[in-house]
Amino acid sequence: MTVLGQIVLLTGKDLRIELRTRQTVGLVITLGLLIVTVLGLGLAPEGKLGGYAAPAVLWVAYLFGGVLIFEKTMDKERRDGAMAGLMMAPIDRGVIFLAKLLSNLALLGFLAVVIALFAIVLFGLDLSAAPGGFAGVMAMSLLGFAAVGTLFSALTSSTRLSGGLLAMLVFPIAIPLVIASTSVLNRLFASKPAAGDDGTFLTALGVLVAFDVVFLVVSWLIFEVVLEP
Amino acid sequence: MSVVLAASDTAKAPPPTRSLPAVQALEISKRIDGRPILQDVCIDIAKGRYVALLGANGAGKTTLMKLLSMLAPPSGGQLHLFGQRVTREGSPKLRARIGLIGHQPMLYGDLTARENLLLFGRLYGVSDVADRAEALLKRVDLAGRADDPVKAYSRGMTQRASIARALMHGPDLLLADEPFSGLDAPSNQMLEELLAELHRDGKTIVLAHHDIEQSLRVAEQAVVLRRGRVVVDRPTRQLDRETTLAEMTGQA
Numbered sequence: 001m002t003v004l005g006q007i008v009l010l011t012g013k014d015l016r017i018e019l020r021t022r023q024t025v026g027l028v029i030t031l032g033l034l035i036v037t038v039l040g041l042g043l044a045p046e047g048k049l050g051g052y053a054a055p056a057v058l059w060v061a062y063l064f065g066g067v068l069i070f071e072k073t074m075d076k077e078r079r080d081g082a083m084a085g086l087m088m089a090p091i092d093r094g095v096i097f098l099a100k101l102l103s104n105l106a107l108l109g110f111l112a113v114v115i116a117l118f119a120i121v122l123f124g125l126d127l128s129a130a131p132g133g134f135a136g137v138m139a140m141s142l143l144g145f146a147a148v149g150t151l152f153s154a155l156t157s158s159t160r161l162s163g164g165l166l167a168m169l170v171f172p173i174a175i176p177l178v179i180a181s182t183s184v185l186n187r188l189f190a191s192k193p194a195a196g197d198d199g200t201f202l203t204a205l206g207v208l209v210a211f212d213v214v215f216l217v218v219s220w221l222i223f224e225v226v227l228e229p
Numbered sequence: 230m231s232v233v234l235a236a237s238d239t240a241k242a243p244p245p246t247r248s249l250p251a252v253q254a255l256e257i258s259k260r261i262d263g264r265p266i267l268q269d270v271c272i273d274i275a276k277g278r279y280v281a282l283l284g285a286n287g288a289g290k291t292t293l294m295k296l297l298s299m300l301a302p303p304s305g306g307q308l309h310l311f312g313q314r315v316t317r318e319g320s321p322k323l324r325a326r327i328g329l330i331g332h333q334p335m336l337y338g339d340l341t342a343r344e345n346l347l348l349f350g351r352l353y354g355v356s357d358v359a360d361r362a363e364a365l366l367k368r369v370d371l372a373g374r375a376d377d378p379v380k381a382y383s384r385g386m387t388q389r390a391s392i393a394r395a396l397m398h399g400p401d402l403l404l405a406d407e408p409f410s411g412l413d414a415p416s417n418q419m420l421e422e423l424l425a426e427l428h429r430d431g432k433t434i435v436l437a438h439h440d441i442e443q444s445l446r447v448a449e450q451a452v453v454l455r456r457g458r459v460v461v462d463r464p465t466r467q468l469d470r471e472t473t474l475a476e477m478t479g480q481a
Contacts (some may be wrong), residue, residue, distance in 0.1 A: 001354055011352055017339040078377075081333025085394065086302055089352040090321035090331060229300040 003118040005092050008133075010099030011215065015106060024072040024107060032115045035061040040123040050121035054189075055182040058115060062142065065111045067167045069104055070149035074157040084229035092226035097150060105146040112138055130188040137188070137208070141181040144212040148173050151219035153228040164185060180207035232388060249401050249432035251276040251311065255367075257306030259292050259457075266292045267457045272308070274435065274450070279428045281465065282437040282446035285326065285477050288454040290437040291332065294406045299328045308400065325353055328400030330408040334391035338380030342371055342390040345379060346397050354397035365393040370419065384411035392420060401432045410436060421447060441477075443471050457478055 001009070018024055039057045040049050049057060077083040077100075086096055116134075119125040127134050149170055156165045183204035234384045252274035259267040267289045274280050283288045284338045295301040296308060299315055308315040313323055328336070336345045346362035355361055366375045369389040374382070379390055382459045395403065405424070409417050424447065426432055445451060453461035453476045459477045461468070 001351060006352065007349065013337070013340070013348055016344075019335060021339050060368055077337070080338055081331060081335040082337050084329075084331065084333065085335035085349060086333075086352075088298060088327065089349065090325035090354070091352055092321070120434060209455070229295070 001075045003092065003095055007099045007102065010028045010096065011102045011106075014076075014099070014103035017076060017106065018073075018103075023122075023189055024069055025110065027072070028068045028107070028111050029114055030061070030082050031068060031181075032061040032065040032111055033118055035064060036115055036119055037122070038127035040119065044123055047123060049052055049119055049125050052182070052186055054096065054119070054125055055185040058112075058119065059178050059182065061115045062108070062112060063171060064167075064180070065115075066104075066142075066145055066149055067106055067170055069107045069111070070146075070153035070170070071157075071166055073100065073107070074150075074153040081229065083227070087227065087229055093227055095228070097154075097220055100154075101146055101150045104150050105143060108142045108146055109139070112142060127189075133188045134151070137181055137184050139217050141177055142210050144177050144215050145174055147171075147215040148177075148210070151215075151223060151226065154223060158228045176207055178209050180204040180211065184208065240248070248328040249276040250274065250361055252435070253276070253309040253312075254473070255307040255309070257296060257303040257308055259289075259301070260304045261292070265457055267296070267303075267454075270450055270454075270457070270459050272459060272462065274313070274433060275433045276433055276453075277428070278450055279424070279434045279448045280436065280450045280452060281444035282435055282454065283441060283444055283473060283477060284437075284454035288447070289305065290454055290476070291406055292457075293454065294329070294404050294435070294437055297402075298327055298404050299324060300329075300333075303415075324448065325398060326401040328395040329402045330392055330395045330403070330405040331408060334379070334387045334394075336379045336387070336390055337392060339378055341376045342366060342382075342393070343375040346393055347392065349394050350397045353400050357400055361397060364391075365396055368423065368440060369393045370416070385413055385416055388412055389416060392423070396423075396427075401429060402435070404435050404437075406437045407439065409440070409443070439475050445470065445473065453477055 019174070036057055039060060043049065043053045043057065085092070115128070120127065152160070152166055152169045156169065183200060187201040250273055252272060254270050254272040256271055257267060257315060258265065260270060270293065277470060282290050282293065284334055295371065296303050310323055313320070315323070340348065343362055343366065346365060347358055350358035350362060366372045369387055369392055371386060371393065372384065379387060382390065385479045388408070390401070392408060407418060412420060424434055424436065436444060438450060448465050450458055451461060451463065451465045451468055453479060461473070
């Protein structure tokens with residue numbers, strides 16, 4: 001079986017389990033909707049979520065939902081020693097990382113779409129100025145976030161402090177990603193860009209790309225070191 | 230005439246595979262959180278041998294099994310499997326020759342037994358994966374429940390599914406860490422016969438088991454661990470229950 005085949009096989013296994021149980025999706029969607037509702041009502045009592053607050057609210061939901069996704073999907077591997085079974089298989093450990101990254105990304109993407117639609121319907125979030133740009137920036141951002149989350153969930157899942165520890169590790173590392181992502185989105189949706197905004201926009205875009213590349217490569221390389229049965 | 234030919238064929242044949250070491254541990258040690266779990270363990274297991282690994286609780290049997298299955302690296306010493314020195318995670322080719330029945334079933338509870346076997350079979354590149362899964366499910370008497378999720382199984386059924394998973398790729402070295410736990414009498418007998426069958430087929434078996442009598446009866450060689458050290462390594466025919474127990478507890 002090719003490496004691609006192995007990745008597809010393992011990602012398919014994760015998604016099949018999720019489709020069958022709907023445990024993770026149900027939990028993170030509920031959490032995400034609650035976060036957006038609470039923050040939306042607080043920041044936009046008149047019912048219109050926009051400006052700088054909109055991407056920030058979305059990101060809070062993605063961060064907390066994401067950490068829950070990373071924990072839950074890795075927990076399924078740890079339970080009953082399934083990860084040990086994978087580690088004994090004649091496959092590169094990087095394949096396990098990439099497959100887990102893809103399944104986390106799929107769940108994160110689903111969360112992002114549902115939350116964005118919810119914000120549009122309930123709080124009048126207006127993405128009509130650059131819907132493609134929004135999707136592209138979020139896809140890039142979530143890719144980097146998923147790479148960090150997948151790596152650290154493997155690291156922390158073998159410790160007793162896995163729950164709180166994962167959030168404490170992932171959130172600070174995701175700060176540059178969140179700042180860059182919100183900067184790019186604010187520029188995309190600004191009705192009147194200020195002078196110098198283009199430079200900031202390009203810098204933020206560069207940070208997004210660099211974050212993705214660095215964390216994808218580093219996580220892929222060190223995943224086997226942090227992996228424990 | 231046929232006898233002569235047979236003798237001649239035997240003379241031309243390569244040396245018996247049983248003489249090749251499947252496992253060679255040279256003074257391996259393992260420390261966990263600074264505590265020595267295994268110390269200067271030296272073991273030679275020829276290919277095709279059936280070895281019982283015995284020891285009291287905490288003697289280091291499971292840790293040694295983890296090292297042999299390459300799930301954990303030794304802290305010191307050298308480990309060779311089938312003549313290859315084991316690196317930190319072991320080469321994929323080497324891993325493909327090893328099967329482990331561990332304390333945990335190493336199965337996905339939300340998948341059915343069949344789905345689990347197909348998944349692992351495909352990862353190991355088993356060619357006739359569906360037929361192989363079906364045959365093993367029948368062999369461990371799970372054919373009737375093969376399409377139920379593993380989480381709905383009893384302890385014994387889960388153990389049988391785990392045994393099928395470990396055998397899915399036809400490993401040359403089977404590491405069985407307390408494989409009889411949770412099995413009822415018929416399943417216990419089924420597993421004993423299955424291991425004997427694998428042994429007859431030339432597979433190397435390392436069985437860690439708390440039942441001394443059963444271990445000495447089924448295996449050819451016994452390795453006894455006491456506080457992380459090998460204290461006995463000899464043919465089982467030279468041992469009895471009392472001697473083995475005394476060696477395990479240090480009262481020999």
